[in-house]
Amino acid sequence: MQIELRINDSADPKARYVSWAPSPCSVRLSDPTGASQPVQVTLRQKPAATGGQVRFRDGPSASAKTSLSLTLPLAGAPVPFFLTGVFGRASVMDGDVTVEVRAGTQVLGSVPLMVRVRKDAAKLTAPERDRFVAALAKFNDRGAGGFAAFRAMHTDLTSPEAHGAPGFLPWHRAYLLDLERELQAIDSSVALPYWRFDRPAPALFTPAFLGRSDSNGTVHFASTNPLQFWVTDGVPGINRRPFFVTGTASANVITEAQTLALGNQYAQFLRMEGNPHGFAHTSFGGSISSIDTAAKDPLFFLLHANVDRLWAKWQRRFGRFDPALAASFANGPSRIGHNLPDTMWPWNGITGGQRPATAPGGDLAASSCVTAPGAKPKVRDMLDFQGAVAPHSQLGFDYDDVRFA
Amino acid sequence: MGAMRTRKKATARKASKTKRRSRPKGKAKPKRKAGAHAAAARGSYAALAAAALDPGLGVRQRIRALADLSGEICDDTGTFHGVLDILRDAKSPSGLRLAALQALQAATFSAVKFSRSRPEYLTALRAVAADPDLELRQRVLGLLARERDGSTQQKLLDGLKNPAKALVPPEKALQLLGYDVHADAYPVARRIVRDPPNPAAKREALRLLAADAASAPVFEEILRNKAEPAEFRQLSVSVLHSLAPRSLQAHAREMVLDDTEDDDLRAAGLTALTQFGEQGAITADAALVQRVDRLKGGKGSAMVKKGARRFLDKYRP
Numbered sequence: 001m002q003i004e005l006r007i008n009d010s011a012d013p014k015a016r017y018v019s020w021a022p023s024p025c026s027v028r029l030s031d032p033t034g035a036s037q038p039v040q041v042t043l044r045q046k047p048a049a050t051g052g053q054v055r056f057r058d059g060p061s062a063s064a065k066t067s068l069s070l071t072l073p074l075a076g077a078p079v080p081f082f083l084t085g086v087f088g089r090a091s092v093m094d095g096d097v098t099v100e101v102r103a104g105t106q107v108l109g110s111v112p113l114m115v116r117v118r119k120d121a122a123k124l125t126a127p128e129r130d131r132f133v134a135a136l137a138k139f140n141d142r143g144a145g146g147f148a149a150f151r152a153m154h155t156d157l158t159s160p161e162a163h164g165a166p167g168f169l170p171w172h173r174a175y176l177l178d179l180e181r182e183l184q185a186i187d188s189s190v191a192l193p194y195w196r197f198d199r200p201a202p203a204l205f206t207p208a209f210l211g212r213s214d215s216n217g218t219v220h221f222a223s224t225n226p227l228q229f230w231v232t233d234g235v236p237g238i239n240r241r242p243f244f245v246t247g248t249a250s251a252n253v254i255t256e257a258q259t260l261a262l263g264n265q266y267a268q269f270l271r272m273e274g275n276p277h278g279f280a281h282t283s284f285g286g287s288i289s290s291i292d293t294a295a296k297d298p299l300f301f302l303l304h305a306n307v308d309r310l311w312a313k314w315q316r317r318f319g320r321f322d323p324a325l326a327a328s329f330a331n332g333p334s335r336i337g338h339n340l341p342d343t344m345w346p347w348n349g350i351t352g353g354q355r356p357a358t359a360p361g362g363d364l365a366a367s368s369c370v371t372a373p374g375a376k377p378k379v380r381d382m383l384d385f386q387g388a389v390a391p392h393s394q395l396g397f398d399y400d401d402v403r404f405a
Numbered sequence: 406m407g408a409m410r411t412r413k414k415a416t417a418r419k420a421s422k423t424k425r426r427s428r429p430k431g432k433a434k435p436k437r438k439a440g441a442h443a444a445a446a447r448g449s450y451a452a453l454a455a456a457a458l459d460p461g462l463g464v465r466q467r468i469r470a471l472a473d474l475s476g477e478i479c480d481d482t483g484t485f486h487g488v489l490d491i492l493r494d495a496k497s498p499s500g501l502r503l504a505a506l507q508a509l510q511a512a513t514f515s516a517v518k519f520s521r522s523r524p525e526y527l528t529a530l531r532a533v534a535a536d537p538d539l540e541l542r543q544r545v546l547g548l549l550a551r552e553r554d555g556s557t558q559q560k561l562l563d564g565l566k567n568p569a570k571a572l573v574p575p576e577k578a579l580q581l582l583g584y585d586v587h588a589d590a591y592p593v594a595r596r597i598v599r600d601p602p603n604p605a606a607k608r609e610a611l612r613l614l615a616a617d618a619a620s621a622p623v624f625e626e627i628l629r630n631k632a633e634p635a636e637f638r639q640l641s642v643s644v645l646h647s648l649a650p651r652s653l654q655a656h657a658r659e660m661v662l663d664d665t666e667d668d669d670l671r672a673a674g675l676t677a678l679t680q681f682g683e684q685g686a687i688t689a690d691a692a693l694v695q696r697v698d699r700l701k702g703g704k705g706s707a708m709v710k711k712g713a714r715r716f717l718d719k720y721r722p
Contacts, residue, residue, distance in 0.1 A: 143647055278511030279507065
């Protein structure tokens with residue numbers, strides 16, 4: 001007797017990643033040999049002292065359980081269930097959670113999986129940090145890799161697509177998601193970490209991670225850090241000169257509490273584009289302090305992961321996931337690319353006219369775990385990132401400190 | 406200066422009036438709907454603008470107000486001009502001018518909203534590009550260099566050719582020219598590599614030459630010269646990998662096999678092989694794999710051992 005366990009409705013090992021939002025899964029009898037009637041099975045997590053933890057649900061909004069009893073039809077029809085990570089118990093490495101299916105004491109099958117969420121960069125374990133920088137360096141591939149398209153997406157010429165209007169937050173959410181999925185194609189265990197710019201992050205600005213700046217603003221890396229081979233626009237290295245003491249101080253920004261208190265309407269919260277967002281960028285000299293060059297520095301993506309996390313926290317606090325709710329987004333028409341029904345450049349491939357002359361990078365990268373937001377996302381697709389309103393809207397990422405419900 | 410002060414006061418007065426106007430008369434506590442929030446916010450920004458521009462307030466208070474103004478600086482022409490005035494005023498405290506610059510910079514991230522203010526902003530930056538305050542000058546030149554400002558690039562180049570004209574140290578000038586590399590910077594960069602005023606200038610000159618295929622022999626020479634500091638040789642490895650990606654494996658292999666090589670270079674070579682090496686060729690390279698295995702348990706630095714462990718995890722799992 002054998003079973004097939006599908007995570008995120010897929011048998012692909014690359015789909016074995018869950019977060020706080022419920023992931024649709026199923027189990028079925030793939031070989032009923034030895035069984036003469038429907039088989040009663042129990043799903044549970046194999047005990048482990050460390051690493052991720054998951055819970056089981058009958059339905060997306062059913063209560064979470066440590067084990068789940070299901071009856072598997074002899075004919076092999078799949079029986080659906082849902083898996084969620086236990087908030088606060090994310091994985092630290094790939095496959096550190098094992099889900100077992102038992103019939104009585106007999107283990108019919110098991111799969112390893114990971115509770116993969118975006119974490120505070122200052123708190124990553126050394127292996128988590130190393131996997132992230134290795135994937136990023138690989139994607140840059142000494143300036144010849146896929147990262148070049150991402151660098152080209154965020155410039156002065158393309159800025160109107162992404163800044164100074166309501167689409168600021170959705171556009172950057174798509175941008176980060178696209179990059180994260182590219183990194184996951186290199187190493188599935190990687191999630192984009194975030195830089196909490198309102199707190200000191202001594203572990204981030206080190207030679208082993210994003211590098212240490214000298215007084216000239218040249219960033220230095222450890223000889224074992226592959227980011228030493230970072231190249232953008234044909235020039236090796238990174239320029240970044242912090243105007244604050246990275247080991248003991250935060251950037252010159254308003255706090256998280258102040259940001260979340262900007263208001264419960266999207267138009268009010270959007271003020272965060274200036275402070276903390278703009279002030280986080282300009283707390284440094286170097287590439288990151290100008291729109292045209294900011295994306296040359298890997299720190300850009302950690303900074304924006306925190307901007308996105310703040311939006312996610314705000315959405316959770318005020319229930320602002322539903323695009324149909326006026327307070328979730330700006331009211332009234334904005335320029336193209338900044339309205340809920342608009343497609344977003346460059347993923348829409350549209351060039352010329354009101355859009356930039358070129359559209360680097362092609363479609364938004366697909367995920368093995370979720371189907372949203374599709375290859376050519378619209379602004380509205382970026383709001384319900386956890387699938388809180390519609391489960392199929394889930395974008396496949398979560399933050400370590402933003403609950404699902 | 407007198408005219409500037411008058412404008413500041415006028416802006417402060419205007420901001421103060423805006424604040425008063427935002428309070429609806431005859432209603433003690435209006436409902437906090439979106440419109441009311443917006444009105445309250447406008448009042449609050451006007452008060453912040455007034456504080457930021459008020460020379461009678463303390464510097465800290467004004468700096469805080471500039472930060473809180475956030476992206477709204479260019480919403481009001483008077484406020485925008487007032488902040489530009491702070492930036493240009495050499496008699497203002499340095500910290501206040503830097504705060505004004507940061508607030509303006511942060512506003513540039515709202516690119517479309519900022520677009521109409523941009524020409525004046527750039528003019529103001531150019532006006533302080535030779536300011537006596539080195540920190541301010543350096544930040545402003547960085548901003549202009551990232552804007553690919555031709556006159557700034559020329560000034561930086563002139564300073565490298567004639568140090569008496571230099572606005573910033575050579576290593577900073579070279580770094581800033583790297584934001585928009587032009588071939589006319591290559592001769593001066595090569596000269597600085599040959600005869601550097603300091604090690605940082607040599608490093609920045611090498612980075613600038615990284616896109617210049619004709620400079621490949623310079624990097625080859627540095628890489629082969631063990632008397633050169635490890636930092637330059639490491640940078641040469643990186644640059645040669647960019648100029649000629651296929652050379653990576655050969656250079657890195659050579660460094661890893663060489664027992665007289667610097668530990669940092671060996672660790673960098675191991676990192677390069679692990680990260681960018683061709684799986685098939687390296688797995689089949691028994692001599693290399695065996696040597697790395699010895700490095701893992703040898704007397705080398707912790708970095709070499711770490712690099713060796715990662716190499717073996719990948720190529721000999």
